[in-house]
Amino acid sequence: MDFTGTSLNDRLLFGVPKKGRLHQACLDLLAGSDIQFHRHNRHDIALVKNLPLALVFLPAADIPFFVGQGRVDIGITGRDQVAEHEVGTPPTEATGVVEVLELGFGACKLQVQVPEKGPIQTPQQLIGKNIVTSFTALAAQYFQKLEGAESSVQTNGDAGSKLATKIQFVGGSVEAACNLGFADGIVDLVESGETMRAAGLKAIDTVVESTAVLITSKHPSDPKLVHIIANRIRGVITAKKYVLCTYNVERRLLPVVSQITPGRRAPTVTSLDEEGWVAVSVMEQRSKIAPAMDALLEAGAVDILVTEIGNARMGSVD
Ligand SMILES: Nc1ncnc2c1ncn2[C@@H]1O[C@H](COP(=O)(O)OP(=O)(O)OP(=O)(O)O)[C@@H](O)[C@H]1O
Numbered sequence: 410m411d412f413t414g415t416s417l418n419d420r421l422l423f424g425v426p427k428k429g430r431l432h433q434a435c436l437d438l439l440a441g442s443d444i445q446f447h448r449h450n451r452h453d454i455a456l457v458k459n460l461p462l463a464l465v466f467l468p469a470a471d472i473p474f475f476v477g478q479g480r481v482d483i484g485i486t487g488r489d490q491v492a493e494h495e496v497g498t499p500p501t502e503a504t505g506v507v508e509v510l511e512l513g514f515g516a517c518k519l520q521v522q523v524p525e526k527g528p529i530q531t532p533q534q535l536i537g538k539n540i541v542t543s544f545t546a547l548a549a550q551y552f553q554k555l556e557g558a559e560s561s562v563q564t565n566g567d568a569g570s571k572l573a574t575k576i577q578f579v580g581g582s583v584e585a586a587c588n589l590g591f592a593d594g595i596v597d598l599v600e601s602g603e604t605m606r607a608a609g610l611k612a613i614d615t616v617v618e619s620t621a622v623l624i625t626s627k628h629p630s631d632p633k634l635v636h637i638i639a640n641r642i643r644g645v646i647t648a649k650k651y652v653l654c655t656y657n658v659e660r661r662l663l664p665v666v667s668q669i670t671p672g673r674r675a676p677t678v679t680s681l682d683e684e685g686w687v688a689v690s691v692m693e694q695r696s697k698i699a700p701a702m703d704a705l706l707e708a709g710a711v712d713i714l715v716t717e718i719g720n721a722r723m724g725s726v727d
């Protein structure tokens with residue numbers, strides 16, 4: 410393959426969101442994984458300097474398509490985009506994507522939303538009405554199920570194959586559709602809920618819960634390199650998720666403090682050059698460390714220090 414005169418022979422292709430919500434977090438992950446590249450202005454392809462890899466900057470919505478077809482070997486996108494693609498283009502033995510890793514960012518929900526002060530209170534009331542969304546396949550699947558269930562109630566089992574609900578695509582600012590009189594409801598992403606509230610909308614159901622994921626094609630050109638990249642990215646995520654906590658404590662208190670900081674596997678305990686005292690070193694989840702430090706101090710630990718983990722390769726704890 411050749412893009413703008415750049416030979417991509419013998420390089421694994423890695424699809425990265427070129428803009429939007431996932432872009433910067435992906436660049437941070439690549440930097441943390443020591444994937445070094447220089448992207449020329451407006452070029453959507455960048456050769457990696459220190460690995461046989463090329464980054465392809467693509468819209469997040471298109472990454473499942475390129476990876477699913479095997480044109481790109483590995484990629485980062487939202488699970489919502491993977492689901493949307495797979496409903497529209499069901500995977501076969503050769504096509505479709507494999508989810509390798511959750512990436513710990515880009516969490517959001519694809520929700521059915523209606524005007525807060527309007528007459529519609531339940532998803533059933535949207536049957537036969539106008540829906541606007543960027544996720545037409547998932548929305549169609551959702552209303553197909555809803556209409557099937559509804560008609561089986563009404564007609565005793567005949568789910569019917571035609572969709573009574575009208576689903577229309579827009580590429581962005583979906584939340585404006587109700588206020589503009591185009592839609593009775595929308596199916597759109599919600600994270601903080603600010604956009605939804607500002608548009609005077611409320612969620613009445615969730616279609617899909619999403620997070621950013623690392624995906625690969627079913628037959629990547631270099632499975633070994635895919636494995637290395639996945640491990641590097643996993644290491645960056647772990648390093649962000651955990652901190653290293655060290656403290657000194659009297660040996661007799663070990664059973665108590667070990668309950669407070671059990672660690673990912675187990676605490677490392679080293680004797681101090683002082684009778685009856687030990688130093689403890691343990692990996693703990695960042696989100697739990699502040700209350701753990703409070704409890705350690707209360708239990709009699711001293712010199713409690715927390716340090717950042719720069720990078721990690723964890724292996725299995727089992
Ligand atoms: N508000 C949000 N919070 C967290 N993740 C989000 C949010 N909105 C979207 N995402 C995730 O990011 C993915 C890409 O969405 P985004 O709207 O950024 O795409 P885009 O269309 O490429 O960018 P833009 O909206 O700037 O045109 C979504 O599929 C979803 O997984």
Ligand SMILES: O=P(O)(O)OC[C@H]1O[C@H](OP(=O)(O)OP(=O)(O)O)[C@H](O)[C@@H]1O
Pocket residue numbers: 429430580581582583584597598599600601602603604605
């Ligand atoms: O719940 P919130 O935190 O407010 O986030 C939700 C908004 O974020 C996304 O849009 P984005 O801002 O990416 O722009 P878009 O409408 O152009 O897709 C999504 O489509 C919502 O509009």
